[in-house]
Structures are given as C-alpha cells and as structure tokens.
Amino acid sequence: MPETMVEETSVQGHEAHAASYVLAAAALLLNAPDEQVQVQLRAAGAMPEQPLESLRQSFYDRFCIPQSGLYIPPFEHVFRRRQRVGKYWHFPPARFGGGCAVEQVYERFGFEHTRVKADPILSAPHLPGDHLGFMLAFLGWVLRGGVQVKSMPPEIVGDLRTFVAMHINGWAFAYCDLLRESEPDGYAAAVGEAVRDAIGEVNAFLAGDEGTATVPS
Known part of the structure; x- marks a missing residue:
C-alpha cells in the first residue's frame, strides 16, 4: 500500500504500522474513492489511469449494490454461503442478525461500528x-488506541x-x-x-501463540 494512503497516528512502532494499513483498507471498502485516492493508487502503480467516475462506479457496483450484477458481498455470513454454478458465483441475501457473533466482540471492546x-x-x-x-x-x-498486545490480559489477546x-x-x-477476478x-x-496487505500486517502484529481456533473456509 502506498505511503500516502497511510493515516498518521500517535501510536508508535508496529502497532502504528499495522493500524495505518488496516484503517486505510477499511476506508477503501466503506467509502467511494475521491480524487486523493485516485492519485494515490495511480502513483503507487496499483492500477492503470482511469477516470474518477469509473472508479466510483466500480465501488458502487462491486461493494454496495446487489442488483448491479457485479456485486461481491463483503459480509462474512453471506460470502461464506456462496455457491458456484457454472462460471458464476451466487450469494444469498444478507440476514438481519447475520453478524451477531462479530457484533458481540465489538460490544465487549466498546467499539461502535455504526459510528464508522x-x-x-x-x-x-x-x-x-x-x-x-x-x-x-x-x-x-x-x-490505534495504543493497545500493547503483550501487556494485555491473556484472555483479551486470545479474543x-x-x-x-x-x-x-x-x-x-x-x-x-474474487475482487481481482x-x-x-x-x-x-x-x-x-490493499485489504490483503492489511490483513497480513495484522497477522504479523498478532503473531505469537497460534491458539486453537479453527479457521473456516
């Protein structure tokens, strides 16, 4: 990810590095690109030069509007239930309460996703x-809050x-x-x-005990 796409934080060290990557990636998934994003992606060589309107259309078609025919749902509970029929992927509709397990983690940490x-x-x-x-x-x-993972209670690190x-x-x-395809x-x-890079940074930061969690496909 280009340096210019990284938000500055007051947190130091590896935390700041991981936080900047992951916050920038989150913003790309949640907000239509503007001229600044267009310039940064072009300068980084992430994609050929394209009109801003084309980038914005791609955002809405692939990240927001199920009826577009190009939509790739970024919801965990939807994407995990995908089915391939011939050359095409089919996704079920999002369910009310489909994100309950994730929202319970947010609540434990005091994070309000509706304010993002x-x-x-x-x-x-x-x-x-x-x-x-x-x-x-x-x-x-x-x-970004400066949480030092190694000094956190073991149960929080595990969470x-x-x-x-x-x-x-x-x-x-x-x-x-699928986005690349x-x-x-x-x-x-x-x-x-950008999302792949951000997840890699988070995994590197949290590296240590592997834990016993099973990773669903």
Missing part, C-alpha cells in the same frame, strides 16, 4: 456488523487472535481473489490487494 465513517448506502443501522470494512475498522481502532482467525482469515483472502486491472483488484 461510511458511504450512506453502508451506513444504515440495520446492516450486519460482519462487513469486512467494519471488521478492519475495529482492528484498526484497537491498534483478538480468535477474532482474526474465525472471522477474517480464510474467507477474506478468497474475497480478495472481477476487475483484474481495475479498482476492485487494487482494493483487494
């Missing part, structure tokens, strides 16, 4: 909290590692793969690469 800056389409209070953008924003919020293992690792990488040289692929 997001496009109006993604700001409805009834949207499930297992949207990948919200989950990355949660991790960035924890890291963070289990959260990543159970709710992000696995399906999120498959999600990034959907638009190999376009905006969706660039977002997918």
Whole structure:
C-alpha cells in the first residue's frame, strides 16, 4: 500500500504500522474513492489511469449494490454461503442478525461500528456488523488506541487472535481473489490487494501463540 494512503497516528512502532494499513483498507471498502485516492493508487502503480467516475462506479457496483450484477458481498455470513454454478458465483441475501457473533466482540471492546465513517448506502443501522470494512475498522481502532498486545490480559489477546482467525482469515483472502477476478486491472483488484496487505500486517502484529481456533473456509 502506498505511503500516502497511510493515516498518521500517535501510536508508535508496529502497532502504528499495522493500524495505518488496516484503517486505510477499511476506508477503501466503506467509502467511494475521491480524487486523493485516485492519485494515490495511480502513483503507487496499483492500477492503470482511469477516470474518477469509473472508479466510483466500480465501488458502487462491486461493494454496495446487489442488483448491479457485479456485486461481491463483503459480509462474512453471506460470502461464506456462496455457491458456484457454472462460471458464476451466487450469494444469498444478507440476514438481519447475520453478524451477531462479530457484533458481540465489538460490544465487549466498546467499539461502535455504526459510528464508522461510511458511504450512506453502508451506513444504515440495520446492516450486519460482519462487513469486512467494519471488521478492519475495529482492528484498526484497537491498534490505534495504543493497545500493547503483550501487556494485555491473556484472555483479551486470545479474543483478538480468535477474532482474526474465525472471522477474517480464510474467507477474506478468497474475497480478495474474487475482487481481482472481477476487475483484474481495475479498482476492485487494487482494493483487494490493499485489504490483503492489511490483513497480513495484522497477522504479523498478532503473531505469537497460534491458539486453537479453527479457521473456516
């Protein structure tokens, strides 16, 4: 991810590095690109030069509007139930309460995902909290707060590692793969690469005890 896409934080060290990556990736999933994002992606060589309107259309088609025919749902409970029929992927509709398990983790940490800056389409209070953008924003919020993982109570460290293992690792990488397949040289692929990098940074930061969490596919 380009340096210019990284938010500055008051947190030092590896936490700040991981937080900046994950917050930037969350913003890409939750907000339509503006001119600054367009310039940064082009400068980083993440994608060929394209009109801003094309980038914005790609965002809405692939991240927001199920009826577009290009939509790839960023909700964990939806994406995990995908089915391939011939050459096409089919996704069930999002369910009210589909993100309850994730939202319970938010509540334990005091994170309010409904207050995260997001496009109006993604700001409805009834949207499930297992949207990948919200989950990355949660991790960035924890890291940006200066939490020193090694000094945290073991049960909290375990919660963070289990959260990543159970709710992000696995399906999120498959999600990034589909973004790239959907638009190999376009905006969706660039977002997918940023998300993949951010998850890698979080995993590196939390590296240590592997834990016993099973990673669903």
